[in-house]
Amino acid sequence: MKKIRAILYQNSLVLKIFLVLLVSILSVTVLTVYSSMRMSSQLFMDTFSITNTKVMTQINERFYTFSNSIISASMAMENNGVIKQQLQEEYNSSLENHEYFYTIGQEMDKLQAHINDEATIVLLTNNNETFNTNFGVWDVDARILANSNIKRQIDQSQNKVQFFYENSELTNNQPMILVGKALKERSTQSTYGYFFTAIRERNLRNFYQEYTSEGNNILLLTPSGKIISSNLRDKIGEDSDELLQHVLDYEQDIQEYKSIQVFGQNYTILAEYVPSLHIYIVNLIDQDLLAQNLIDTNQTIIISVTVAIIALILAFIIVRKMTSSMSDLVYQISDMARYQFNKPLEVRGGYETRKTAEAFNYMLNELQDYVKLLISTQEKQRKSELKALQHQINPHFIYNTLTSIKFMMNQGKKEEASQTIESFIVLLQNTISNLDEIITVEQEIENLKNYVQIMQTRYSDRINVHYFVSPTSLELYVPKLILQPFIENAFFHAFTHKKAGHIHILVAEKDNFLICEMIDDGDGMKQSATQKHAPSKKNQLFSGIGVRNVHERIQLLYGLRYGVDISSEPGKGTKVEIRLPIEKKKT
Amino acid sequence: MKKTSLFLLLFGLLFFMAACSGEENAAGNEEENDTNASSDGEIIAWAWDQHFNIAALNVALEHYEDENFNLEIIENAQDDIVQRLNTGLSSGTMKGMPNIVLIEDQRAQSFLQSYPDAFYPIDDYFSTDDFADYKIAPTSYDGKQYGLPFDTGVTGLFYRTDLIEEAGYTHDDLVDITWGEFTEIAKDVTDKTGVAMISLDPNDLGILRVMMQTVGSWYTNPEGEITIANNDALREALEHYKTLLDNDSVKIVSDWSTFLASFNNGEVASVPSGNWIAPSISAEDSQNGLWKLAPIPRLEAAGAVNASNLGGSSWYVLNIDGKEAAAEFLGKTFGSNVDFYQDLVEEVGAIGTYKPASEGDAYTFENEYFNGQQIIYEFSQWMEDIPEVDYGLNTYGIEDILAAEVQNYLNGKSLDDVLADTQTQAENQFK
Missing domain, CATH: 3.40.190.10 (Periplasmic binding protein-like II)
Structure with a gap:
């Protein structure tokens, strides 16, 4: 998580620019695609509705022709004297019946010529006999027809042609359109028979089927809201007041087409009234579906997505290239501290980045030069300070030593006094006269012995000093007066309680270090005190160099790997370990 | 230079893609049109009477074990079929014609004699000796057998x-x-x-x-x-x-x-x-x-x-693509399958004119409605005597x-x- 955030943070420039590009490219693409699709589907709808209006007119004409043929058939039947006469006579014998049935059958066949082959003409007599020209269309049962609602409705109508949609036992459960009319004698207005025409719904569908397609639906709607025929099979026979309302609304509007919601879907509606059949032809266009067929949405989307992706990839590559060098630069600069400002920036990338890096590197170099100069000056200063301290001999030391010698003389210890003077002379010679900063271990040990000798004369022999110097290390070089401050420290502070003890000095090479150890069995001190490297520097008794300085000096001369390490335990003693490089030559 | 060629490549790719998808679409449309005009590998049959002739075709399909055979049965009134056949055959286009059509025996000759080339002789797919003699004359013409006798009008x-x-x-x-x-x-x-x-x-x-x-x-x-x-x-x-x-x-x-x-x-x-x-x-x-x-x-x-005899019809194969498959189907079912005829009697009540079938159990069924008479058996016996x-x-x-x-x-x-x-x-x- 943190890593991701870090990566995001590092690439924030790329991301920002890229996001802007992404949003703009995507919105341009989406808006263009959307508006072009909308425009083309709008255009399509306009042309489509014009075509469909013409189609509707054509269908209307077909229905007009059809209804005309039915009406002319019904008129022909009503005006047919033979039928009228035959129907009004009584027949008793088989022979008479034979003639009656034959004659009517012949006349009916003639009437069939008026209408479509897919329709049938049925004549229902008052004796509940039927004559059927095409019972393949409607296998009518005379008794059912005679008792049907349809017949009753025809009886009630004023000599008008009536249209029915029927899907019941009467039509053998097949959806059919029935047309009926009562045959009446003009003078008496008595009904002598009934004229019927039937067409199956599926044949009626042929009037308009060819104009329909998926999403382009045609329905025939009665003024009472019943759907009597449609290419949408499941809607046939349904009562839809909703659709009727839309059709009526449409009729009143002057618009060419209208968007509505019906059957739980959005449609564009066109409608036309067929006066001869008293039905509405309703054209429901599923705009989305048609537009889908017209406009290959997938293709458009694939192309625009591809274009957008390619543009985005290109944009990303270019932006990335531009910003990566910059963010790399930023990263390098922010990482500077880790390399002590020593590592120059890599000069690469675009012009701007290269110039910046160069300028930065130049500045860095200058800075480093100044820093180096500063450090070396400081070092020189420190060294000369230490040097000066090295050569300083505390006048108290001289005074105290000389006083000790005077006491020895007075006490008649001539031998001791002369030895002390001897040691003092050598000590002074080595510290003041010898200007070398670096001396051999042998010389250092000798100085130490002289110093110890003086100290022992001054403070009796309570403290014994033992030297263990490996012969090979005698030739090695060490800074002058490096051990002395610790011995001095031990003499003055380690034996205040115990009064007597031993100091062991060990010098040997170990692991590429020259190790000098000074171990006393004196009072020791608390570990925390060791950190302070002994008491204050003002109490330096021999030279200006104190315990504290030694560590500093070694590090200054040789580096951080070297130095002084003090460990102590109260009551047991103190151990001082000095780590120095093995130097075989005088530097 | 490198970038220019990259761009060119991309644009080329884009146009190629557009062209590709366009072609695909066109191909799809063509296919659609094809299925509307005539269907590949699908055999179309025209017949009338849902409960008799079409039911018989369905029984035949159950007895036909060819998974690649696809039969689409279209119901039309007999008069429609006669009229459409006349229209189609006289125009000579054969477009929209079925592979198999049912024709009443008493009408068959008018088609066979008027349009002999429109029908496919099916002598090789069954043996005429297996069928009632009176069915052969109406269903053949000029020495060739065109119809596969179906039901008897005995x-x-x-x-x-x-x-x-x-x-x-x-x-x-x-x-x-x-x-x-x-x-x-x-x-x-x-x-x-x-x-x-x-x-x-x-x-x-x-x-x-x-x-x-x-x-x-x-x-x-x-x-x-x-x-x-x-x-x-x-x-x-x-x-x-x-x-x-x-x-x-x-x-x-x-x-x-x-x-x-x-x-x-x-x-x-x-x-x-x-x-x-x-x-x-x-x-x-x-x-x-x-x-x-x-x-x-x-x-x-x-x-x-x-x-x-009164009524009775037979199956005919039109001389168009798919005729072999159609004839094969008729030959293997109506032409020679005794078991099929048993089912035909039991399920549809149709008596075929295939003589070997009359020995089956279904033919000797005693019909209670008709006082336990074996009417199917009797019909099948009379059938052989029809002049x-x-x-x-x-x-x-x-x-x-x-x-x-x-x-x-x-x-x-x-x-x-x-x-x-x-x-x-x-x-x-x-x-």
Whole structure:
């Protein structure tokens, strides 16, 4: 998580620019695609509705022709004297019946010529006999027809042609359109028979089927809201007041087409009234579906997505290239501290980045030069300070030593006094006269012995000093007066309680270090005190160099790997370990 | 340089993609059009009657074990089929024509003789010897077999046992009788019971054809000549027809549904008709056990047999792509499968004209409705005796003319004149 955030943070420039590009490219693409699709589907709808209006007119004409043929058939039947006469006579014998049935059958066949082959003409007599020209269309049962609602409705109508949609036992459960009319004698207005025409719904569908397609639906709607025929099979026979309302609304509007919601879907509606059949032809266009067929949405989307992706990839590559060098630069600069400002920036990338890096590197170099100069000056200063301290001999030391010698003389210890003077002379010679900063271990040990000798004369022999110097290390070089401050420290502070003890000095090479150890069995001190490297520097008794300085000096001369390490335990003693490089030559 | 070529490549890719998807679309549209015009590998069959012919096709499909065979059955009224075939075949395009079509035997010759090239000879797919002889003439032409015989129109005399017995007759009195004897029984039945003997539609002279075929006679001879004027069989048939009417033994009906109603309502005592009327008779539950079956009466003329035919059709394969598959299907089912015919009888009630099938159990089924008579078996026996007749081209056309003359005959015109006039008119129209 943190890593991701870090990566995001590092690439924030790329991301920002890229996001802007992404949003703009995507919105341009989406808006263009959307508006072009909308425009083309709008255009399509306009042309489509014009075509469909013409189609509707054509269908209307077909229905007009059809209804005309039915009406002319019904008129022909009503005006047919033979039928009228035959129907009004009584027949008793088989022979008479034979003639009656034959004659009517012949006349009916003639009437069939008026209408479509897919329709049938049925004549229902008052004796509940039927004559059927095409019972393949409607296998009518005379008794059912005679008792049907349809017949009753025809009886009630004023000599008008009536249209029915029927899907019941009467039509053998097949959806059919029935047309009926009562045959009446003009003078008496008595009904002598009934004229019927039937067409199956599926044949009626042929009037308009060819104009329909998926999403382009045609329905025939009665003024009472019943759907009597449609290419949408499941809607046939349904009562839809909703659709009727839309059709009526449409009729009143002057618009060419209208968007509505019906059957739980959005449609564009066109409608036309067929006066001869008293039905509405309703054209429901599923705009989305048609537009889908017209406009290959997938293709458009694939192309625009591809274009957008390619543009985005290109944009990303270019932006990335531009910003990566910059963010790399930023990263390098922010990482500077880790390399002590020593590592120059890599000069690469675009012009701007290269110039910046160069300028930065130049500045860095200058800075480093100044820093180096500063450090070396400081070092020189420190060294000369230490040097000066090295050569300083505390006048108290001289005074105290000389006083000790005077006491020895007075006490008649001539031998001791002369030895002390001897040691003092050598000590002074080595510290003041010898200007070398670096001396051999042998010389250092000798100085130490002289110093110890003086100290022992001054403070009796309570403290014994033992030297263990490996012969090979005698030739090695060490800074002058490096051990002395610790011995001095031990003499003055380690034996205040115990009064007597031993100091062991060990010098040997170990692991590429020259190790000098000074171990006393004196009072020791608390570990925390060791950190302070002994008491204050003002109490330096021999030279200006104190315990504290030694560590500093070694590090200054040789580096951080070297130095002084003090460990102590109260009551047991103190151990001082000095780590120095093995130097075989005088530097 | 590198970048320019990259851009070019990208744009090229883009156009290629656009072109590709465009082509795909075009291909898709074409395919759609193809399926609309004619379907690959799908065999289309036209037939009429959902419960009989189409049901038979479905039974055949169940017995056909070819997974690659795809049959689409389209139901059309018989008149529609006749009209569409005429339109399609006369225009010669064959577009939109089915692979398999059902044609009534009495119409078949008019198609075969008019458009022999439009049909595919199927001699190689079945053996004509296995089928009732009378089916072969109407379904073949010029020595080649075009039709695969389907159902038989073998006729019988269905009668009401109660009414016949009331008139004083028994089953034996109705077996192997002549039409002359039938008219007398009819008179007795009508006189004694007040119920008509048979129902007739004045516009359908099928009964005359049934009578004629008992002596192997027809409106035309095998040479195609109209033989009405001197047709003794027709003369005798017409005399019986008039006698029946004169005796008031007839219930006149106007159409098919009133015909069905006439016997279902108990208005007639007998139904001389094709075997296919049996399911319509037994549809009336209240008359269960009241019906029996006797052989169809014969004419008096020499060589007459008590067997005839009414209706019946056969399957034809049109000479278009897919004809082999269609013929193979018909040959393997209707042409040779005994088990299929058993199922056909049991499930559809259709009696085929395939002779080996009559030995199956389904044929010996004792029908309770018909007093336990093995009617299927009896029909299949009579079927083999049906005299072979060449129905010729114009059966229905001639009959329209005859129907008008029959009316004249009933009104008193002499029979000689009726026959002569019909002959003249028919010759004028069809010669």
